Amino acid sequence: MRRAGDVVRTAQNVAVVRCDDEQHPDIGASVVDQNLDSVGRVVDVFGPIERPYLSVTPDRGVHLPALVGQTLYVR
Numbered sequence: 001m002r003r004a005g006d007v008v009r010t011a012q013n014v015a016v017v018r019c020d021d022e023q024h025p026d027i028g029a030s031v032v033d034q035n036l037d038s039v040g041r042v043v044d045v046f047g048p049i050e051r052p053y054l055s056v057t058p059d060r061g062v063h064l065p066a067l068v069g070q071t072l073y074v075r
Contacts, residue, residue, distance in 0.1 A: 004031055004042075004054060004072045010064040014043065017054040017072055024052050025074040031056050032073050039072055 005019040017031075025031075029042045031054075039062055044055035056072070058064055 001032070001036075001073050001075055004029075004074045007056075007067045007070050007072060008053075009068060013057070013064070015040070015056040015058065015064055015067050015072075017056055019052050019054060022050055022052070024054060030075045032075060033067075033070060034073070036073075039067065042074075 003020060004025055005017045007015045008018045009016045024045050025042050027042050031039045031042060033039050038059050040056045040058040042054050043057050045052050047053040
């Protein structure tokens, strides 16, 4: 398991995650929170190459606003 980055905001039913460096997860990667609870999947990578952003679609039942400020991880 490795760190994906921090959730900086939510928009249009996705969580926007800022990566720590240029090593980002692939589209389709499963994302979990610090308790290893499934959060969703990466659907897009965008922004600057050095620290891109991820769009993560939430799993059913995940409350997106509660994720803002949390660190997410990739399995």
